[in-house]
Amino acid sequence: MIEKKNSVYNILGKIGLVLVLVFSLCYCSKNIYASSSNFNVNPVTPENQIDKSLGYFNLLMNPEAEQNLTFNLNNTTSKSITVDMSFSRSTTNDNGLAIYDSAGKTKDSSLQYNIEDYVEIPKKEITISAHSQVTVTAKIKMPQGANSGVLAGGFSFKEKKSKNQESTSKGVSITNEYRYVIALVIQQDTQKVSPQLKMNEAKATQVNSRNVFTANLQNMSPTYLQDMNAKATVKNVNNPELKYSFENSDMKMAPNSNFNFAIPVSIQGNMKDQTSKALEPGEYHLTMTVYGVKNTNGTYETTVDGKAVKYEYKWEFEKEFEIAEEKAQKLNQSDPTVHYKEPINWLMIIGIALILIILLLIFLIFSRKRNKDSHQ
Known part of the structure; x- marks a missing residue:
């Protein structure tokens, strides 16, 4: 009796172990998102900032003026990290939101001065040692003819994923979704311009x-x-x-x-x-x-x-x-939400029916003719 109970417990234990392994595999195949960013970015406000309370650059510049913009990047972790830096003009996505990602977006036909042509970033990849700060400087220029309205874009900072972050030995995919975007708006005057x-x-x-x-x-x-x-x-x-x-x-x-x-x-x-x-x-x-x-x-x-x-x-x-x-x-x-039925092609159906009727008539005529010939 004891042996039977033990065998039952062994079977149940094995089943339980299999279930644990299955659930473990299912769990490990999921993405794990980092709960916080490993770095932060602080823009240094220049003297020609129109509104110093803003968290982005809104600068008043003279025609053809050149200027350096400074960013302090802080690594808050105990490991060295690499940050990708980029710059894009401001565009509008199909949700009706102004964004700073021009990838795949054709320049608008009304765009006379593309701010991307007047901004230089020092390098695309920035390495920051553990618990340290790096200062990065970008260079901008105000085009001569842009004398009304604004030119707008944004600096993006995103941690570059290492191989360890992309996939661990246990199949756990770790994704860091944090990206810092610091907008840049430059203008030659503060006169209001109406949207068209x-x-x-x-x-x-x-x-x-x-x-x-x-x-x-x-x-x-x-x-x-x-x-x-x-x-x-x-x-x-x-x-x-x-x-x-x-x-x-x-x-x-x-x-x-x-x-x-x-x-x-x-x-x-x-x-x-x-x-x-x-x-x-x-x-x-x-x-x-x-x-x-x-x-x-x-x-x-x-x-x-x-x-x-x-x-x-x-x-x-x-x-x-x-x-x-x-x-x-x-x-x-x-469209998977539409239970679509191909429309009936009545012309084709009528055409096929007529052909079949004609073939049937031909068959009947020849059959009668054969019968007459055989009786003669």
Whole structure:
């Protein structure tokens, strides 16, 4: 009896060990994110800083003036680290946010002076010894003709991952997601410049494999478009009841930049067993109202989250565009939220039916002829 109990316990113990190993393997295959940054960056504010309370550079410079900008980088760990330093002009991503990462972004057609051409960084990789500080100096220049508005970009600092950080012997992937971005805004005067907003192309496309309409919005002015609030509606011209609306009241556009404002057609994010209606081909009409720069004394008023808000600027746009049947089919087929059925090609079916009928008639005629010949 005791032996049987021991054998049962042994079996249970082995099963438990297997389960522990399985769960351990599953756990070790996950990413572990660092809980804090291993370094910090402090910009040294120069004398020509317009507002010394800001945590970034906002400088008043003369035409063709050159200047050095200083950063203090501190390693807070007991090991040597390497930090990647880069600089990018300010752009607007498709979420309507001004960012400092121009990778993959074509220069806007309205951009006359690219700040990336007027900033030099000493080196891309900076090594900092344990518990020590390194001072880094970048060089900037104000172009001669940029006499109105601002040029904007940002310095980025990110720890370079070592092989040990990327993967340990136990398969644990450690990812440090911390990146310091210090903005740089330079200008020759403090005169206010008004944003100039333009709508370009409107079309049907996809974002994250979901059907959307997009309207390309372009800020053609060398100034930020703050507090941007856009309301858009797309209607099918032949079926006005088929419409899609979307609003985003928390956006900001970089100077001389553009982005694609998306109006969702399909369900966004997690589907949760829901399905989206297929995008229909045809003619569509887009209307959009955009507000910018909140001001209690502003001329234009609208409602945001149930409250009246005043703005300094307002634009109204309209655009007609067409979705071809082939385009709609392609988008619907690649959208996982759409239970898409290939449309029935009645012309092909009728054509095949006619061919079969003709063949059947020919067969019957020849059959009768053979029967007559055989009886004769």
